[in-house]
Amino acid sequence: MRNKLIAEFIGTYFLYLIIGMCVTPPGAGALTPLVVGVGLTALVYSCGHISKAHFNPATTVAYFFAGTHPRKAFLPFVAVILAGAVCAALTLLALNLEGLTQVTAIEINTPRVIVAEFAFTFALMWVILNVAIAKGTVGNGFYGLAIGAIVAAGAFAVGPISFAAFNPAVTIALCINGFIPWSALGLYIIVQVSAAATTGILFRSMQITNIDEFPKAA
Amino acid sequence: MRNKLIAEFIGTYFLYLIIGMCVTPPGAGALTPLVVGVGLTALVYSCGHISKAHFNPATTVAYFFAGTHPRKAFLPFVAVILAGAVCAALTLLALNLEGLTQVTAIEINTPRVIVAEFAFTFALMWVILNVAIAKGTVGNGFYGLAIGAIVAAGAFAVGPISFAAFNPAVTIALCINGFIPWSALGLYIIVQVSAAATTGILFRSMQITNIDEFPKAA
Amino acid sequence: MRNKLIAEFIGTYFLYLIIGMCVTPPGAGALTPLVVGVGLTALVYSCGHISKAHFNPATTVAYFFAGTHPRKAFLPFVAVILAGAVCAALTLLALNLEGLTQVTAIEINTPRVIVAEFAFTFALMWVILNVAIAKGTVGNGFYGLAIGAIVAAGAFAVGPISFAAFNPAVTIALCINGFIPWSALGLYIIVQVSAAATTGILFRSMQITNIDEFPKAA
Amino acid sequence: MRNKLIAEFIGTYFLYLIIGMCVTPPGAGALTPLVVGVGLTALVYSCGHISKAHFNPATTVAYFFAGTHPRKAFLPFVAVILAGAVCAALTLLALNLEGLTQVTAIEINTPRVIVAEFAFTFALMWVILNVAIAKGTVGNGFYGLAIGAIVAAGAFAVGPISFAAFNPAVTIALCINGFIPWSALGLYIIVQVSAAATTGILFRSMQITNIDEFPKAA
Numbered sequence: 001m002r003n004k005l006i007a008e009f010i011g012t013y014f015l016y017l018i019i020g021m022c023v024t025p026p027g028a029g030a031l032t033p034l035v036v037g038v039g040l041t042a043l044v045y046s047c048g049h050i051s052k053a054h055f056n057p058a059t060t061v062a063y064f065f066a067g068t069h070p071r072k073a074f075l076p077f078v079a080v081i082l083a084g085a086v087c088a089a090l091t092l093l094a095l096n097l098e099g100l101t102q103v104t105a106i107e108i109n110t111p112r113v114i115v116a117e118f119a120f121t122f123a124l125m126w127v128i129l130n131v132a133i134a135k136g137t138v139g140n141g142f143y144g145l146a147i148g149a150i151v152a153a154g155a156f157a158v159g160p161i162s163f164a165a166f167n168p169a170v171t172i173a174l175c176i177n178g179f180i181p182w183s184a185l186g187l188y189i190i191v192q193v194s195a196a197a198t199t200g201i202l203f204r205s206m207q208i209t210n211i212d213e214f215p216k217a218a
Numbered sequence: 219m220r221n222k223l224i225a226e227f228i229g230t231y232f233l234y235l236i237i238g239m240c241v242t243p244p245g246a247g248a249l250t251p252l253v254v255g256v257g258l259t260a261l262v263y264s265c266g267h268i269s270k271a272h273f274n275p276a277t278t279v280a281y282f283f284a285g286t287h288p289r290k291a292f293l294p295f296v297a298v299i300l301a302g303a304v305c306a307a308l309t310l311l312a313l314n315l316e317g318l319t320q321v322t323a324i325e326i327n328t329p330r331v332i333v334a335e336f337a338f339t340f341a342l343m344w345v346i347l348n349v350a351i352a353k354g355t356v357g358n359g360f361y362g363l364a365i366g367a368i369v370a371a372g373a374f375a376v377g378p379i380s381f382a383a384f385n386p387a388v389t390i391a392l393c394i395n396g397f398i399p400w401s402a403l404g405l406y407i408i409v410q411v412s413a414a415a416t417t418g419i420l421f422r423s424m425q426i427t428n429i430d431e432f433p434k435a436a
Numbered sequence: 437m438r439n440k441l442i443a444e445f446i447g448t449y450f451l452y453l454i455i456g457m458c459v460t461p462p463g464a465g466a467l468t469p470l471v472v473g474v475g476l477t478a479l480v481y482s483c484g485h486i487s488k489a490h491f492n493p494a495t496t497v498a499y500f501f502a503g504t505h506p507r508k509a510f511l512p513f514v515a516v517i518l519a520g521a522v523c524a525a526l527t528l529l530a531l532n533l534e535g536l537t538q539v540t541a542i543e544i545n546t547p548r549v550i551v552a553e554f555a556f557t558f559a560l561m562w563v564i565l566n567v568a569i570a571k572g573t574v575g576n577g578f579y580g581l582a583i584g585a586i587v588a589a590g591a592f593a594v595g596p597i598s599f600a601a602f603n604p605a606v607t608i609a610l611c612i613n614g615f616i617p618w619s620a621l622g623l624y625i626i627v628q629v630s631a632a633a634t635t636g637i638l639f640r641s642m643q644i645t646n647i648d649e650f651p652k653a654a
Numbered sequence: 655m656r657n658k659l660i661a662e663f664i665g666t667y668f669l670y671l672i673i674g675m676c677v678t679p680p681g682a683g684a685l686t687p688l689v690v691g692v693g694l695t696a697l698v699y700s701c702g703h704i705s706k707a708h709f710n711p712a713t714t715v716a717y718f719f720a721g722t723h724p725r726k727a728f729l730p731f732v733a734v735i736l737a738g739a740v741c742a743a744l745t746l747l748a749l750n751l752e753g754l755t756q757v758t759a760i761e762i763n764t765p766r767v768i769v770a771e772f773a774f775t776f777a778l779m780w781v782i783l784n785v786a787i788a789k790g791t792v793g794n795g796f797y798g799l800a801i802g803a804i805v806a807a808g809a810f811a812v813g814p815i816s817f818a819a820f821n822p823a824v825t826i827a828l829c830i831n832g833f834i835p836w837s838a839l840g841l842y843i844i845v846q847v848s849a850a851a852t853t854g855i856l857f858r859s860m861q862i863t864n865i866d867e868f869p870k871a872a
Contacts, residue, residue, distance in 0.1 A: 003860050014777050021811035028810045030249065031684065037256065038691065039807030045800035046781040049790025050862065091773075095766055095815075112313055119309075123232050127264040136267025141359045141577065141795045146263035148803070149366070153257030156246045157239035161313075206221050208268065248467065255474065330531055337527075341450050345482040354485025359577045359795065364481035367584070371475030374464045375457035379531075424439050426486065466685065473692065548749055555745075559668050563700040572703025577795045582699035585802070589693030592682045593675035597749075642657050644704065 001073070004051035005080045011047040012055040012084030015040060016173045020092045023179060025099035033159055037152025044144035052132060053144075056167040057081055058196035062125040065200025066209060068133050085169035089176040105181040106163050113184070116162040117191045120154035124166050125199035134203075135210045168192055219291070222269035223298045229265040230273040230302030233258060234391045238310045241397060243317035251377055255370025262362035270350060271362075274385040275299055276414035280343040283418025284427060286351050303387035307394040323399040324381050331402070334380040335409045338372035342384050343417035352421075353428045386410050437509070440487035441516045447483040448491040448520030451476060452609045456528045459615060461535035469595055473588025480580035488568060489580075492603040493517055494632035498561040501636025502645055504569050521605035525612040541617040542599050549620070552598040553627045556590035560602050561635035571646045604628055655727070658705035659734045665701040666709040666738030669694060670827045674746045677833060679753035687813055691806025698798035706786060707798075710821040711735055712850035716779040719854025722787050722867040739823035743830040759835040760817050767838070770816040771845045774808035778820050779853035787867040822846050 018039040022028035028035045040055070047053040054060050057078045063069035069077075092100060127150040130136075131143040155164035163180055165171040171188045174180040180188070203209065236257040240246035246253045258273070265271040272278050275296045281287035287295075310318060345368040348354075349361040373382035381398055383389040389406045392398040398406070421427065454475040458464035464471045476491070483489040490496050493514045499505035505513075528536060563586040566572075567579040591600035599616055601607040607624045610616040616624070639645065672693040676682035682689045694709070701707040708714050711732045717723035723731075746754060781804040784790075785797040809818035817834055819825040825842045828834040834842070857863065 003862065006856075006860065010777075010780060014773075017773065018807050018811045026814060029684065030247065031688070031810065034249070034252070034256075034688070035807055035810040038688075038803045039811075042781050042800045042804035042807060043777075045791075045794075045796050046784040046804075049784070049788060050860075091769070095769060115309070115313060119232075119235065123228075123261075126228060127260050130264040130267070134267060137263075140263075142263050142362060144796060144800065146260045146362065149256045150260035150264075153236050153253050153260060156249065156253040157236045157257075160244060202224075206224065206268075208221065248465065252467070252470070252474075333527070333531060337450075337453065341446075341479075344446060345478050348482040348485070352485060355481075358481075360481050360580060364478045364580065367474045368478035368482075371454050371471055371478060374467065374471040375454045375475075378462060420442075424442065424486075426439065466683065470685070470688070470692075551745070551749060555668075555671065559664075559697075562664060563696050566700040566703070570703060573699075576699075578699050578798060581799065582696045585692045586696035586700075589672050589689050589696060592685065592689040593672045593693075596680060638660075642660065642704075644657065 001076065004073075005076060007047040007050040008054060008077060008080045009084040009087075011043045011051075011053055012081045012169060013088045014043055015055050016085045016088035016170055017091060019170060020088060020173065020177055024092065024097055024177070025102055027099065033152050033155030033164065036155055037148040037150075039148075040151050041144045041148030044147050048132075048143060051077075053147075054081060055084075055169075057169055058121055058125065058167055058192045059128055061193055061196040062129060062200040062203075063133070065197050066129055066133060066203045067200075068209065081169045082172065085173040086176065089173035092177055100177060103178040105178055108181065108184045108187075109161070110187065113162045113187065114191050116158035116164070117166065117188060118195045120150075120158055120164065121166045121192045121195035122199050123154060124150050125196050126203070129199060129203045129209075133210055134208050136208060138210055138212075162188075166192065219294065222291075223294060225265040225268040226272060226295060226298045227302040227305075229261045229269075229271055230299045230387060231306045232261055233273050234303045234306035234388055235309060237388060238306060238391065238395055242310065242315055242395070243320055245317065251370050251373030251382065254373055255366040257366075258369050259362045259366030262365050266350075266361060269295075271365075272299060273302075273387075275387055276339055276343065276385055276410045277346055279411055279414040280347060280418040280421075281351070283415050284347055284351060284421045285418075286427065299387045300390065303391040304394065307391035310395055318395060321396040323396055326399065326402045326405075327379070328405065331380045331405065332409050334376035334382075335384065335406060336413045338368075338376055338382065339384045339410045339413035340417050341372060342368050343414050344421070347417060347421045347427075351428055352426050354426060356428055356430075380406075384410060437512065440509075441512060443483040443486040444490060444513060444516045445520040445523075447479045447487075447489055448517045448605060449524045450479055451491050452521045452524035452606055453527060455606060456524060456609065456613055460528065460533055460613070461538055463535065469588050469591030469600065472591060473584040473586075475584075476587050477580045477584030480583050484568075484579060487513075489583075490517060491520075491605075493605055494557055494561065494603055494628045495564055497629055497632040498565060498636040498639075499569070501633050502565055502569060502639045503636075504645065517605045518608065521609040522612065525609035528613055536613060539614040541614055544617065544620045544623075545597070546623065549598045549623065550627050552594035552600075553602065553624060554631045556586075556594055556600065557602045557628045557631035558635050559590060560586050561632050562639070565635060565639045565645075569646055570644050572644060574646055574648075598624075602628060655730065658727075659730060661701040661704035662708060662731060662734045663738040663741075665697045665705075665707055666735045666823060667742045668697055669709050670739045670742035670824055671745060673824060674742060674827065674831055678746065678751055678831070679756055681753065687806050687809030687818065690809055691802040693802075694805050695798045695802030698801050702786075702797060705731075707801075708735060709738075709823075711823055712775055712779065712821055712846045713782055715847055715850040716783060716854040716857075717787070719851050720783055720787060720857045720863060721854075722863065735823045736826065739827040740830065743827035746831055754831060757832040759832055762835065762838045762841075763815070764841065767816045767841065768845050770812035770818075771820065771842060772849045774804075774812055774818065775820045775846045775849035776853050777808060778804050779850050780857070783853065783857045783863075787864055788862050789864045790862060792864055792866075816842075820846060
């Protein structure tokens, strides 16, 4: 368990460090979604064999409902993932970047945010479950690429609408750094967790889960 | 069959949702072809093991002529693929995006559209058949990358000419959202289906099909 | 042999069709090297299992000097590769694109062109030989990605110097469409073939070739 | 050993040639980090099976502390890697590029440079060790992609702060060509080597190293 939590902390810390640096002006501009996907691909490949590379409490929820994440490992994973994202957000503050002082939070159009975050959190979870715990893809080497790719595509698609968080830990970090208003945090988390639970339940009902992934996962 | 149709619906829905969001201003601008390829890569990896990830009636036609798609599964696949694309187009309308009201359909230069859509639908089908049902690539893990890559490259190459649909379901969705004129829909579909049939017949004649893919595919 | 030549024709045709469309204004602009790499990745994956996906007479030269390309298959490969590139160049002319009439050939700074084309043709051949016929990478699934990646990186690096051809067939096609002056064609081909032969000889001397690739390759 | 040193020289030479050409105006502009990652991916795939594709003295340090790089191969690797980077820097000078005369070194904000270079050298080493010598990823085919991806993401994230070297050999080459001031070289190397040693020690303590990689590696 110790190794798994180290891996989740490192992975989530760097995931948000990359996101935060890229969205802080001058940052990576229009290429940001691609950078985040590329970075996530590398981080998933570096941690997947240790902890399954959640880096996202919604992923923990999806695995839980799909039936492969043990109940007793639920809170430790979520706690360390949140800690990783928050530490990265604080690193950004500590760097005292000029660009961070110019940030204004996005405007929230509630129905659009709900559609955007639900749709692409669902898509992300659908990709994760199918490349990480499906019978039909056991032993594949493309899992990191697929997960990074759906995040990149989703972030290009709905970034202007919702800032493309798809991840409660990243959402909190984006609130800390001022990109998403704190008042919207509850909405984001409810939508993201609902989408993750929906995907986990659908996936389980399709009976395509690799049963070898059950409880041994943590 | 139920799982296959669920996978085709989800994959096609998100394929067009990504396309539609990226081409609706402000959208992803010059990076759009790359985003579509990246998204398609993820979606193919998430569904290929379930349904072979057609997401495109032309693909169903190519598999059919190559000899690996069963006749009785032809119409269900095409129907659910069309439904996925149409639902995504309607989602765009429902979001009531300002950018969508500013769209004007591309101008059709018929000979150029024929060359562009024939050439790159052929190239897409050629890539799909060779990475999905060829003897020489059985068990490969690059199929999603290859398919996303040819779509991205083709869309950069001929996007300005034909909007780079290469896919009757995507073409219909692009008509619904106003990017391609309805009057050109018949032309697109005839060219795309002809290219797909040509590729399927050529591929079969080369005798490099993995016969283990025959009829069991659906 | 027939299948191999079909695959080389199709692959080279689409490789140059992508290149030509992307460099013809408006084209793909600053993203062109990436598009070419992405397209090449897809095409290599679609043809590698049939013909080893040369798409480049320099590759045929490198394989020949490395010892895996049979003498009697040398001219047929080169001929069909040249035919593929020329047909694609003629397709561009036939499309009668406005942008093609505005093209002016690059200025040739001979020493820089020699360094650029020698260095990156060497790098391309080094990557190809190591991912396609080395003992240490037998059965890998990354060959298409690696080959597309080195072309993309090399084209970003020296595109402004030499138009980043690294390929005699592509060089001829670029002359036909007016991007490289005909007067420089001989220089390009000498440099590219020299680099390819050098890489083949070095590779063979390292004794890391997978001998199972010998003569059966065509 | 001879083959390993040839591979390290070639790989590092082209890694810096790509970097140097892309950062010299006009260069690859905002796409530079992506190009460097893409090029590194190709080079790692071309040399990994020969020498493990360090291309970076920090990598040699990390492998050494992780326990898989033999003591007697330490100095030869570092020497040839430095030689490769320096030769590429001299190639740039020899090409006499106009853009190189306009270069001014970045301004060094010491605390930010320390954070940026430590964080992403750590992340790079973490990815390398986990994809190259971990028990859980033995035989994977994604190592080159993962390594290129973390460099690209890190370079987008902190390029504006530290020029994103993450590599003492590249740092020296960047000093030669004027991008980083010589006065900062010591700081960079201390930070990079510290990060690499830290990652190697942490990785070893997690007991996830593939013991088959021990001493045979060179």
